[in-house]
Amino acid sequence: MTDPYIDPDDYSDISENEISATQHLEIPLSLGGERLDAALAKLLPDFSRSRLTQWIKDGQVKVDGQVVAPKTKMLGGEKLEVSLQPTHEEMAFQPEAMDLPIVFEDDHILVINKPAGLVVHPASGNWSGTLLNGLLNHCPSLAGVPRAGIVHRLDKDTSGLMVVAKTVPAQTDLVRQMQARSVKRVYRAIADGVVPFDGTIDANIGRDPHNRLKMAVLKFGGKPAITHLRVLERFASHSYVECKLETGRTHQIRVHMREAGHPLSGDPVYGNLRHKMDEDTAAAVKALGRQALHAYALALVHPASGELRSWKAPLPDDFRRLLDLLRGDGALPDEEAFAHADEQDDEDWDDDDDDDGDIEVIYAR
Known part of the structure; x- marks a missing residue:
């Protein structure tokens, strides 16, 4: 099934010829009388018969220089x-040249400021052109x-910080931290409407029963999901907010903000297309072309040194332009202008609680 949140045209092509190969075989006399597909299955046992049959039908198998049907009887020789x-899966794990915005790198981990539009991991519709590639x-050693x-991952159209392990021991340690909810991440977002106060959204999330391609808040079933919300600035028709998560459900911030009546600006899946705003703001939201969500800050214990490390990623240009317009002052202040917010972040990172485990773990040993 194609992921509805992924544009199938938004990935770079990879030539199958680069990783394909041609084998020259001879039908032994002992297989005389066998169908071509049956004989080929015995000669190439690492491939399923259905896959080999499809190759024959696609003309990828020639017998004495000719394309024949799978049922053709072999004589031997x-x-x-x-x-x-x-397969697409085999093609997916191939290196591709790509400019990676690396924030930090050593022998154990990488921290990346993922741009919006970049898919993290290959999947149906996006077998190449991903962060993994x-x-x-x-x-290259990451192949091991x-x-x-x-x-962990971010949605395709969410920007911001991600950590990647460069070794298996580092990966094991990071997974342990994530499962223990000790990795801290802070998101910045622009939401529709004037969010009246700070608070916590505690509502289970699961597949939308009316649209299995989306997530939704469920009264019965689903998985526990908790989002802590803090308002940084309020505008005439929008709010600039900070989100921290105790859990890491798929699309959690997007779903919870919709449930709260303040969906993220520009969200093509969970947003409110009828939200009232002036023409200039509407044009800016349309130009954004994605949900206004950015993984702004990250803190974790370094898997090798044991030191607490933290990073921040400035807001991307498209996000800043929208925020600039909402402020109406023609210039966006430096991030240091939000001293209260940043100081609060730093204090939270130093505690020992597990309130901000916002990681969707996609690999666990």
Whole structure:
């Protein structure tokens, strides 16, 4: 099933010829009388018969230079030319040249400021052009680490900080921290409407019973989900907010903010297309072309040194332009202008509680 949140045209092509191969085989006399597909299955046991049959139908198997049907009987002695074609899954784990905005790197971890529009992990509709492909190109040794070191992900159109493990021990340690909810992440977002006060949204999330391609708040079933919300600034038709999560459900912030009546600006899936705003703001939201959500800050215990490390990623340009317009002053202050917010972040990172475990773990040993 194609992921509805992924544009299938938004990935770079990878030539199958780069990773395909041609094998030259001969039908032994002992297989005389067998159908071509049956004989080929015995000669190439690493491939399923259905896959080999499809190759024959696609003309990727030639018998004495000719394309024939799968049911063609072999006499023995025929020369086969077989073009081995990789599956999408096999093609997915290939290195691709890519500019990675690396915030920090050592022998153990990478911290990346993921741009909006970049899919993290290959899946149906996006078998190439993902962050994983870029990581394999940047650090070939990641081929020996499960999921190329990826232990959590951001939605395609969410920007911001992600940590990647460069070794299996580092990955194991990061997964442990994430499961213990000791990794701290802070998101910045622009929401529709004037959010009246800070608070906590505690509502289970699961598949939308009316649309299985979306997530929703469920009264019965679903998984526990808790989002802590703090308002940073209020405007005439929007609010600039900070979100922290105790849990890491799929689309959690987006779903919870919709449930609270303040969906994220520009969200193509959970947003409110009828939200009232002036023409200039409406044009800016349309130009954003995505949900206004950014993983702004990250803190964790370094898996090798044991030191607490933290990073912040400035708001991306598209987010800043919308916020600038909402402020109406023609210039966005530096992030230091939000001293109260930043000081609060730093204090939270130093505590020992597990309130901010906002990680959707996609690999666990």
